[in-house]
Amino acid sequence: MLFYSTRNTNNKKTVSQAILQGLAEDGGLFVPEYFPQIDWKSFSNSLSYPEFAAKILADYFDGDELAPQLTAICQNAFNFALPLEKLNDNTSVLELFHGPTLSFKDFGARFLAECMTRLSKERKTIIIVATSGDTGSAVASAFHNKQNVNVIVMFPDGQISKRQEKQITCWGDNILAVAVNGTFDDCQKIVKQSFTDSWWTEQAHLSSANSINIARLLPQLTYYAYTSWLSYQCNGEKTNFIIPTGNVGNSTAAYWAKAMGFPIGDIVLATNANRVILDYINTSKFDPKTSIATIANAMDVGNPSNFERLSFLHDNDWEKFKTNITSFSVSDDEIRSTIKEVKNEFNYIMCPHTATGYFARNQLDDKKWVIVATAAPSKFETIIEPIINEELIVAPQLQELLDKPSHLVKANPEMKEIQNAFINNK
Numbered sequence: 001m002l003f004y005s006t007r008n009t010n011n012k013k014t015v016s017q018a019i020l021q022g023l024a025e026d027g028g029l030f031v032p033e034y035f036p037q038i039d040w041k042s043f044s045n046s047l048s049y050p051e052f053a054a055k056i057l058a059d060y061f062d063g064d065e066l067a068p069q070l071t072a073i074c075q076n077a078f079n080f081a082l083p084l085e086k087l088n089d090n091t092s093v094l095e096l097f098h099g100p101t102l103s104f105k106d107f108g109a110r111f112l113a114e115c116m117t118r119l120s121k122e123r124k125t126i127i128i129v130a131t132s133g134d135t136g137s138a139v140a141s142a143f144h145n146k147q148n149v150n151v152i153v154m155f156p157d158g159q160i161s162k163r164q165e166k167q168i169t170c171w172g173d174n175i176l177a178v179a180v181n182g183t184f185d186d187c188q189k190i191v192k193q194s195f196t197d198s199w200w201t202e203q204a205h206l207s208s209a210n211s212i213n214i215a216r217l218l219p220q221l222t223y224y225a226y227t228s229w230l231s232y233q234c235n236g237e238k239t240n241f242i243i244p245t246g247n248v249g250n251s252t253a254a255y256w257a258k259a260m261g262f263p264i265g266d267i268v269l270a271t272n273a274n275r276v277i278l279d280y281i282n283t284s285k286f287d288p289k290t291s292i293a294t295i296a297n298a299m300d301v302g303n304p305s306n307f308e309r310l311s312f313l314h315d316n317d318w319e320k321f322k323t324n325i326t327s328f329s330v331s332d333d334e335i336r337s338t339i340k341e342v343k344n345e346f347n348y349i350m351c352p353h354t355a356t357g358y359f360a361r362n363q364l365d366d367k368k369w370v371i372v373a374t375a376a377p378s379k380f381e382t383i384i385e386p387i388i389n390e391e392l393i394v395a396p397q398l399q400e401l402l403d404k405p406s407h408l409v410k411a412n413p414e415m416k417e418i419q420n421a422f423i424n425n426k
């Protein structure tokens with residue numbers, strides 16, 4: 001199996017090459033040249049989640065140097081639970097936040113780290129990421145103490161929550177946390193500039209860990225496939241998913257699982273006030289905007305980078321796209337009232353991102369829906385506690401990180417300052 005660019009299907013790479021490269025040379029995103037059709041009905045129902053994941057990802061790694069290690073990669077990456085919690089007869093919540101940094105980003109970041117470390121045996125890799133929240137912590141945690149990999153995580157100083165900051169700065173060792181005196185966009189600009197700056201490439205192979213990397217997308221399709229397979233065994237029905245969406249990575253993965261033949265019915269994208277997907281469905285125009293700040297901040301994306309993959313999957317055809325994809329845009333007030341309603345009705349506490357999914361559920365028909373819970377509520381205590389008038393219980397993984405000392409440097413959004421911080425940290 002090879003992967004090609006969404007902008008040039010003649011530009012083909014092995015999965016390892018695509019992982020190391022991140023973005024294709026032509027600026028497109030790597031996608032598989034076809035979707036293997038999986039005979040899931042023949043699977044033994046004693047498969048563990050990592051075994052299941054390795055089995056359905058095998059075709060994507062076929063012929064690649066990582067193929068013999070895929071089972072070990074999945075065992076190491078997916079070492080936490082993914083419970084499906086039932087709220088009522090036709091509404092369940094798929095909790096993807098039981099990894100070390102309490103968001104679904106742990107699935108992708110840990111899988112990427114397992115792949116990247118194995119591909120960096122001969123030479124050093126530097127991973128540079130800009131984060132406005134969950135990506136930075138998931139990547140830092142996944143790569144901490146991995147051989148031959150250095151990670152630089154930049155975040156806008158003072159603009160992320162204390163708990164989010166602690167999850168980035170608590171690592172030390174090969175993880176350099178930089179609090180940048182600027183905005184998220186300033187951080188992102190430095191990441192982009194680094195890839196054309198020879199100073200970095202003289203140090204080591206430079207790579208990124210954001211959700212354009214194929215090694216973050218592939219692991220995400222496994223939980224949609226797994227959940228639909230398990231549900232089908234119970235009730236013989238397809239599973240319908242509602243997915244809180246920002247950069248469209250997680251939802252693209254769900255469509256990929258469906259394209260592989262898994263018993264998945266409808267897929268609904270819930271966004272916050274950043275509504276470019278809904279506008280595209282309504283108007284046929286994809287019109288990226290600067291992002292609007294909301295209380296579901298991990299979804300504050302005005303120009304979703306994985307849109308290109310989701311559009312490509314639908315032959316870049318608006319009619320096909322809008323036939324298959326439904327989207328809801330949810331305001332901050334609606335998020336707040338949803339958190340309250342779900343707490344009162346089910347005694348269940350949702351994070352602000354997941355709440356967009358429940359809000360969408362209420363607008364939909366009463367067939368069975370699975371809402372994807374993307375983060376644990378205890379990461380967002382400053383938003384949730386005033387709404388429910390109750391102190392949140394801190395998840396044990398989070399408490400452990402909060403108790404560690406912080407290691408961070410402060411810098412202005414200047415390339416030279418980031419480079420100096422990197423040299424001083426080595």
Ligand SMILES: *Cc1c(COP(=O)(O)O)cnc(C)c1O
Binds near residue numbers: 103246248299374375
């Ligand atoms: C990243 C993130 C999202 C958005 O996922 P995308 O793949 O970017 O669409 C939603 N919720 C949480 C908590 C996140 O961290």
